[in-house]
Amino acid sequence: MPRNAPPPYRGGCLCGAVRYVATVPTLGARICHCATCRGAMAAPYLAQAQFPRRAVRWEGTTARWRSSERLFRHFCPRCGTRLFLEPRDAPRLGIPLATLDDPNAIQPEMHVWISEALPWGLGPDDLPRYPQGSPLPYRIAAT
Known part of the structure; x- marks a missing residue:
């Protein structure tokens, strides 16, 4: 299991109009290779x-766009930085690691949707790889 820095985790958009803080440890971190995430990012x-x-x-104010039946993506309306992924079926938010003030504070634990990965987009790491979505507990609703 990767070692993450302790919370809080702070970050924001490129222009600084939106700033956020996550105050608890992550529920999990992953690298998604699905075509929807690739296109949105x-x-x-x-x-x-x-x-x-x-x-x-x-x-600050975010705008949001519904990228699929179950997911909204929030972004800064001023600079366009993608900030949050909000599933409609669970009370949680995904935060892109690149938007953290310290992008190394949280380490990914796995690759998901590698069935849709670009061959040159998979790094030479030893993280677990799943052909589609995350295994449990990552699909369990946060409480």
Whole structure:
């Protein structure tokens, strides 16, 4: 299991209009290679950590877009930075690790949706790899 820095985790958008803090340890961190995440992030994958929704506060205004039946993606309307992933079926938020003030504070634990990965987007790490979504407990609703 990777060693993460202790909370709180602070971060924000590129222009500084939105700042956030997550006050508890992550529920899990993963690298998603699905086509939806790649397209939404304009990147070969999305490295993100999940937190209980109640443990994340932010200042500033976000806009959101529904990228799938179950997921909203929040972004800064001023600079466009993608900030949060909000599932409709669970009280949690995903936070892209690249938006943390210290992007090394949380280490990914696995790769998911590698069935949709770009061949050159998979690094030479030894993290577990799953052809589709995360295994349990990552699909369990946060309480």
